[in-house]
Structures are given as structure tokens and as C-alpha cells.
Amino acid sequence: MDDFKGRHFTGEVILWAVRWYCRYGISYRDLEEMLAERGIDVDHTTIYRWVQRYAPEMEKRLRWFWRRGFDPSWRLDETYVKVRGKWTYLYRAVDKRGDTIDFFLSSTRSAKAAKRFLGKALRGLKGWEKPTKLNTDKAPSYGVAIAELKREGKLALETEHR
Known part of the structure; x- marks a missing residue:
């Protein structure tokens, strides 16, 4: 600069x-x-x-x-928030310290939105930085998204979905 x-x-x-x-x-x-x-x-x-x-x-x-130390365990969740007067879904990934890893706003709560969110969060990470455990609220959309990302090779096959 x-x-x-x-x-x-x-x-x-x-x-x-x-x-x-x-x-x-x-x-x-x-x-x-x-x-x-x-x-x-x-x-x-x-x-x-x-x-x-x-x-x-x-x-x-x-x-x-x-960036703080690498944490292989992510917590994923979504909530409904109002943005500029319109209700949208806020997807968040946080580590065990509560630090936000990434977030994503979507008009829908679907497997497609969950996949876009996870793809965005994983983009640019080196292989060793990617999570080994994903803790979710067991929403079906996360299971589908995680399975698709594993199939595409963007997420390790050993990644555990809790």
C-alpha cells in the first residue's frame, strides 16, 4: 500500500x-x-x-x-434474517472459537443454496485447510450438498458429517 x-x-x-x-x-x-x-x-x-x-x-x-490457527471442525447453520426489508437465509460456518469462517445469503433454503455456500467457503482453501468434520443441525439440504461436494472432489471423502 x-x-x-x-x-x-x-x-x-x-x-x-x-x-x-x-x-x-x-x-x-x-x-x-x-x-x-x-x-x-x-x-x-x-x-x-x-x-x-x-x-x-x-x-x-x-x-x-x-487468520487464526487452522480448525478442522466447522459448525454450519442457517437462520432467517431480514435484509433491506426482505427475508433471506443466512448460512454461516464458524469454528469452535466462534469465529466466522464464511457466510452466504440466499433467498432459498435448499440443497443448491447449501452447496453454493459450502463451495464458497471451501474455495481458495488448501487441502490441509479443509474441514474433516462438519457439524450441522442435520437439515437434509446439508447432507445432499456435502455428498455432491465429495463426489466432485471439492471435499475429502473422509470428511465426517455430524
Whole structure:
């Protein structure tokens, strides 16, 4: 992220402010005060613009680093939530610590939707990162989806569905 061209402040100052805001949940005005104590006179609205511009890019570049240890056991569940006034199904995969591995919104609760969700969650994982146990609420759609993914080779045949 060396692209700070046209910015009044150095990239280091911008990254400090964005990191502190995202990590510690400090208000923009408090960040303005903290930077002023360090001799950097910046307005809180400028910090807001930095966060809007650079936080998504930082998250994207650091996501691989933030990943916690590998957990071979996933918990899968779906729930019905309202999104923009419309009811949809939220599929979630979480590890034993409760950290979200992936999620998927679908208008239907079907084997096709479950397969798309699991396929999305498995995409980009190396073989050793894929789960060995999938804990579900035994909804029939998960059984069908898991069987299809095993047949296609996207999920190991030894993967246990609990």
C-alpha cells in the first residue's frame, strides 16, 4: 500500500490513524487529539476519509495474516434474517472459537443454496485447510450438498458429517 500520492500526510501517519481507528474503536475526534499530541495537526474529517479509503484495502491485504490457527471442525447453520426489508437465509460456518469462517445469503433454503455456500467457503482453501468434520443441525439440504461436494472432489471423502 505505497500509493499515498497526493496526500498531505505521510503514509505512516495515515496507516497509524486507520489502524488505531479499526483496532481500538477510537472516535475520529479522539484520534485527532492523539495525533495532535504527537505534533500532527489533522482534522477528524480527514481521518474519516482515510478510514473510508484505506481500511478496506488494509483488511484485504492483511486477512491472510490475521487468520487464526487452522480448525478442522466447522459448525454450519442457517437462520432467517431480514435484509433491506426482505427475508433471506443466512448460512454461516464458524469454528469452535466462534469465529466466522464464511457466510452466504440466499433467498432459498435448499440443497443448491447449501452447496453454493459450502463451495464458497471451501474455495481458495488448501487441502490441509479443509474441514474433516462438519457439524450441522442435520437439515437434509446439508447432507445432499456435502455428498455432491465429495463426489466432485471439492471435499475429502473422509470428511465426517455430524
